[in-house]
Amino acid sequence: MDSNDALLDAAFTALADPVRRRIIARLSRGPATVNELAEPFAITKQAVSKHIQVLEQAQLVTRTRDAQRRPVHLNPARLEALTAWIDQYRLVREGQFRSLDAVLHSSAAASGTQAKDPS
Amino acid sequence: MDSNDALLDAAFTALADPVRRRIIARLSRGPATVNELAEPFAITKQAVSKHIQVLEQAQLVTRTRDAQRRPVHLNPARLEALTAWIDQYRLVREGQFRSLDAVLHSSAAASGTQAKDPS
């Protein structure tokens, strides 16, 4: 459908891995190289490099050149796009669909019945 | 921490699929059955049922019983947990790390020298 959908896809996929989430967390404290990012993990640098490629493809990070180093930077703008998407549904009208629920179950004649608290 | 990490993992994994995101969007307008959710898609109901299982495992949706129907409900609380996680890094200190960048640049004259990584 949209290209926006493809970007959402890439971004959520990128965050769906604990290693990549830890990389994001680390980068929020400043840029880092692949070697630095790989250090806390028990996997090879090649594997970390692949993870960074996934993050880069999702535009969650960018890479610059500094001699033979390739510092990775966080791109907070993309993270904002994710919260924007989630907020569409997160803000959702508890009231509205609780009342619909009440109708469907209709087990009680709701005279001013308030929304029940979910368990 | 770890259990929370597992939940984050499940939730982001769940949102990393366009079909599941559309299911979320649909559910934000009220509960629906598997058949209703499957209707707009060109895949089998079994496949949709699996998608719902993934969403349920991530606690993004819940299922109730209504005779032989199993209406699926959105769980906005879990979505909030996701934005909470992202906000940790989204709010990130552009200022802070821009200034850090500036410091590193200025440490060796202005032009030509690139910033080195902190860590």
Added chain:
DNA sequence: GCCTTAAACAACCAAGAGGTTGATAAAGCA
């Protein structure tokens, strides 16, 4: 009772993701 509907379960398959090892490229230092 019998038949339909709603939905889950089970086995299976193709494709992709995460990981490895090994080789390669580019930049800096001896």
Added chain:
DNA sequence: TGCTTTATCAACCTCTTGGTTGTTTAAGGC
């Protein structure tokens, strides 16, 4: 010029995921 560091590329392997078909359970409707 080598040699080291940094990081990517290229195969390859294994496990998971998204999908299928077929069967089974559960609840109503006739």
